Amino acid sequence: MHDDAKARMTPVSHPRRRLPTLDSSWLLSWPDRGSPWVHRAVLMLIGLWAFFHHLDMSLMEGSEGLYAQIAREMVAAQRYFALMFHGEPYINKPPMFFWLLGVMREWFGESETALRLPGAIGSLGTMWLTYALGCRLFSRMAGFWAAVVVGTTHVFLWYGRRVLFDSTLTFAMTLAVFAWIRAAMQAGWPGWYVVAFVAMAVGGMIKSIHAFAMPFAIMVIYAFWQRDYRALRSPVFWSGFVMYWLLTGWYASWLPEGMQWQFDIHAAIQRAFGNFSASEASTSRLLRLHWYLSMMWFDFFPWSALIPASTLLLALSPASALRPVSRFLLLWFWGYIAMLSVSLFKREPYLMPLVPALGLMVGYTYQAVAVGLETRRWLAATIRVMLALLALVFGAALFVGPYLLQRKWHVPFPPFPFIYTTAMMVMSLVLFWSAVTARARLALATVGVLAFGFVIGVVDVIWPMLDRFAPRAVNAEVRRIAAQCHRPVFYHGITQEDFIFYLNSSPAIPRLTSKDDVRERLGRHRQILLVTDYRYAKMFAEDHSVIVRILRTFPRPKDRDFYLLSLQLASSKESEEFSGLERKRTADRFLRV
Numbered sequence: 001m002h003d004d005a006k007a008r009m010t011p012v013s014h015p016r017r018r019l020p021t022l023d024s025s026w027l028l029s030w031p032d033r034g035s036p037w038v039h040r041a042v043l044m045l046i047g048l049w050a051f052f053h054h055l056d057m058s059l060m061e062g063s064e065g066l067y068a069q070i071a072r073e074m075v076a077a078q079r080y081f082a083l084m085f086h087g088e089p090y091i092n093k094p095p096m097f098f099w100l101l102g103v104m105r106e107w108f109g110e111s112e113t114a115l116r117l118p119g120a121i122g123s124l125g126t127m128w129l130t131y132a133l134g135c136r137l138f139s140r141m142a143g144f145w146a147a148v149v150v151g152t153t154h155v156f157l158w159y160g161r162r163v164l165f166d167s168t169l170t171f172a173m174t175l176a177v178f179a180w181i182r183a184a185m186q187a188g189w190p191g192w193y194v195v196a197f198v199a200m201a202v203g204g205m206i207k208s209i210h211a212f213a214m215p216f217a218i219m220v221i222y223a224f225w226q227r228d229y230r231a232l233r234s235p236v237f238w239s240g241f242v243m244y245w246l247l248t249g250w251y252a253s254w255l256p257e258g259m260q261w262q263f264d265i266h267a268a269i270q271r272a273f274g275n276f277s278a279s280e281a282s283t284s285r286l287l288r289l290h291w292y293l294s295m296m297w298f299d300f301f302p303w304s305a306l307i308p309a310s311t312l313l314l315a316l317s318p319a320s321a322l323r324p325v326s327r328f329l330l331l332w333f334w335g336y337i338a339m340l341s342v343s344l345f346k347r348e349p350y351l352m353p354l355v356p357a358l359g360l361m362v363g364y365t366y367q368a369v370a371v372g373l374e375t376r377r378w379l380a381a382t383i384r385v386m387l388a389l390l391a392l393v394f395g396a397a398l399f400v401g402p403y404l405l406q407r408k409w410h411v412p413f414p415p416f417p418f419i420y421t422t423a424m425m426v427m428s429l430v431l432f433w434s435a436v437t438a439r440a441r442l443a444l445a446t447v448g449v450l451a452f453g454f455v456i457g458v459v460d461v462i463w464p465m466l467d468r469f470a471p472r473a474v475n476a477e478v479r480r481i482a483a484q485c486h487r488p489v490f491y492h493g494i495t496q497e498d499f500i501f502y503l504n505s506s507p508a509i510p511r512l513t514s515k516d517d518v519r520e521r522l523g524r525h526r527q528i529l530l531v532t533d534y535r536y537a538k539m540f541a542e543d544h545s546v547i548v549r550i551l552r553t554f555p556r557p558k559d560r561d562f563y564l565l566s567l568q569l570a571s572s573k574e575s576e577e578f579s580g581l582e583r584k585r586t587a588d589r590f591l592r593v
Contacts, residue, residue, distance in 0.1 A: 027445040028370035031144035039144050040131075046151040047127050050455050051120040051161050054463050056113045058470030058498075064163040065471070065498030068115050071101035072504075082256045091258040094251075096205040097165050110505075112472075115163045122167035123160035127151050129174045130356040133181065134363045137325050141370060145448070146363035150355050152451035155299040157458045159349045165207040166349040172203030173353045176215045177332065183231065184219070185324060190236040197240035201247040209268045212244060214353070218335050222328050291346045292337055299351050302451050303362050305390035309383045310361035313368055316379070329364070333357040369440050384435050387443045391432035394450055398424055410555040411465045416457065424453050474554045475502035478509070478564055481551055482529050487566070489529040492518055493536035499562070503531070515539075518567070522546070527568040537563040545570055 031039040059065050066085065073084050074095070083090040083098060100118040108114035127150040134143025150156055160167050176199035183192035196215075203211025223232055231237050252263040261267040297304045311334075314326040336354045340346075369383075398421050402414040414421075427450050434443040467473070482489035491503050492512040503509045509531070512518050518540075521528050529551070530540075541548045547568040554562040 027441045028145075028366050029141045032139055032141045036140060039140070043127070043131060043144065043147050043151070046148060046452065046455065047124045049459060050151045050157055051123045053459050054467075055116050055120060055161060056111065057463055057467040058472035059112060059115070059163065059501060060466065060470055060498060061162060061164075063497070064115075065496070065501035067098065067101065067163050067165075069497060069501045069504065071098045071105060071115070072110065072501075074098055075102045075105060081254055083259075089256070089258060091256065093165065093207060094205055094255065094259060094262050096202075096251075097168060097207070100168070101163070116161050119164060119167035120161050122169075122171040123150075123156055125171045126156075126167070126174050126356060129171070129178050130359045133178055133356070134360055136186065137181070137360065138364055138367055142360070142363035142367040144363070145366040146356070146359035148448060148451065149303050149359035149362050152455050153299075153303055153355050153358070154301045154454075154458075155348060155351050156355055157455060159352060164349055166352045169203050169207045169211055170352040170355070172199045172206060173211055173215055174356045175199040176203070176211075177218075177356070180215070180219055180231070181328070183234075183237075184223075184228075185328065190234060193231070193234060193237045194240040194243060197244040198247070201244045201251075204248055204263065205251050208262055209248075209265065212248075213268075214336060214339055217339065218328075218331055221335065222331050225327060225331070226324055228324070288346060289341050292341050292351065295348060296337070296351060296354075299348050300355070300358055302390055302394070302447060302454060303358060305386040305393075305447075306362050306365055306383075307358070308386060309379065310358075310365045312379050312382065313365055314361060326364075329357055329360055333361060366444055369444055380438075380440070383440055383443075384438060387435035387440075387447065388432055390447065391428045391435060394428040394431070395425060398428075405462065405465070408557050409466055410469060415465050416461055420453075420457065420461065424450065424457070427453065469555065471496070471499040471502050474499065474562065475505070477552065477554075478503075478529075478531055481564060485529060485551075485566070487527055487529045488521070488525050489531065490518070490521060491531040493532045494562070495533075522567060522569045527566065530565045530567050532563060532565065534561050534563070537565060540565065540567060 026033065059068060070083055070085050070090055073086075074080060077084065080099060080102075081095055083095055097118070101115055104114040104117045108117070127147050130150050131143045131147035134140075134146035136143075176196045179192040179196035179199060182188040183190055183196070200212040200215055219231065223229055248263050252260050255262075296307070300307070311330065314330050317323055317326040333354055336357070340350055365383075398416070402416060405411045405415055406413045427446055431443055431446040431450065434440075434446060478489065490510050490512045491500075492515075494500055494503070503511075512521060512530075518528075518530065532540075537548075537550075540546055547570045549566040549568075550563055551566050552564040554564070556562060
């Protein structure tokens with residue numbers, strides 16, 4: 001297979017302009033040798049480790065708690081189209097994703113693992129779709145490394161397992177591209193066109209119409225760029241197009257009126273791009289056009305180091321047989337970047353649908369270097385410089401990263417075990433040495449090892465460390481203290497949905513919606529426990545009719561701490577005993593922000 005891959009690359013002869021290579025090509029091309037089940041087992045190990053290991057940790061991001069709470073209320077009320085959040089209509093997203101959460105909740109019970117299964121399965125499915133695409137477009141070697149990119153890229157590691165729409169959306173969009181490539185670029189079964197449009201319809205039902213708009217735009221632009229109109233002339237293609245609108249129209253007809261805008265093209269364009277004539281919006285858009293171009297170096301880490309070289313290799317591909325594939329991959333990756341950049345909404349998870357395209361670009365680069373593809377010297381220099389910089393970034397991250405984690409998340413310092421830090425530092429030095437000395441194959445293989453080390457660091461060190469200070473742990477501590485004090489406990493002023501989800505877990509801690517509600521409870525019980533944030537804690541501390549004592553402080557990112565307070569109505573005598581100095585000292589503790 002290795003010889004076949006080399007033949008397919010059809011290198012151009014430039015004797016003194018070779019990519020830096022190592023004699024042992026097995027470092028990169030071993031997936032092409034022997035049984036394919038070996039490297040598939042390796043991919044499955046990476047995927048399960050990246051997306052399923054420690055799946056039971058606490059819900060972290062605010063949106064996780066929001067979506068989990070909506071699914072909880074949906075199942076409790078048996079209302080599967082009119083979604084609610086705390087009794088108020090929720091119309092921001094369509095209901096299909098919440099159906100998936102509800103099904104997992106019914107099958108496995110209400111747990112973090114059950115809620116995260118749709119995202120984890122979607123991420124693993126995207127990884128295998130990318131592998132299949134790489135094998136069909138290039139070779140098993142390229143498919144292997146493309147799938148490794150999906151399983152080890154930062155944006156997938158950080159968001160792929162979350163209770164978020166983006167993992168399942170990315171799977172649907174990638175399936176649409178896979179099916180279209182099988183039908184249009186590889187002259188496969190025409191029914192793949194229908195599969196592509198059904199996948200886009202499902203993606204739209206999960207989140208929004210851009211699951212159709214972005215892949216469809218790439219398909220049409222590619223057809224005109226390549227002057228290949230076979231797909232557009234196929235009756236099956238247009239049958240799939242009609243099926244898409246029938247499915248989405250039927251789905252939208254069941255939705256409440258306030259939610260149907262999700263499938264209104266004009267409303268979707270207005271929401272995504274705003275009013276082009278508004279000077280403020282236009283200025284803001286121009287200022288933020290670069291946002292994804294700057295964020296991708298972080299979110300696609302560590303593989304972002306290969307974006308320049310991969311782009312150049314595809315753009316300058318010497319093989320005419322690969323030119324259609326090269327054009328499509330460039331259009332897929334950079335076209336998505338362009339479409340996202342002009343949108344008013346900027347979120348890191350929105351970059352997830354680009355990762356399969358990035359993986360295929362990187363897989364092509366690995367194959368090109370493995371077979372000794374000869375090309376221009378400045379391209380080889382680009383690979384060397386970017387990999388040397390990547391080595392320096394890895395080395396610096398081992399020392400700067402713990403400080404940033406401690407500062408933002410209040411985790412103990414240092415978080416990484418000594419053996420992990422040592423191993424990663426050694427591999428970073430190997431990467432730097434191999435890049436500087438023009439051993440490209442060894443350098444690229446080392447990037448793969450470091451990428452798996454990155455997975456271990458995120459999944460086995462950072463996630464468990466954050467879990468110790470996450471909302472689930474805070475909720476458990478609040479309930480423990482309340483049980484010891486034998487006092488009724490309430491919460492007030494908490495807006496973080498992840499924390500609210502746990503406070504509402506059975507038996508739910510009652511919510512007090514206003515300061516008057518707090519006073520009413522104080523009048524009834526004389527003394528209560530209250531969970532609140534720094535703003536309301538300071539407000540109660542300055543109230544002379546209430547005696548406030550801090551029972552526990554729960555550090556949160558950006559010093560937006562939570563507090564468990566003991567509140568007691570103060571008589572005039574008690575108010576005097578609780579001196580002004582003590583009251584001021586208590587209030588001053590909330591002045592951190």
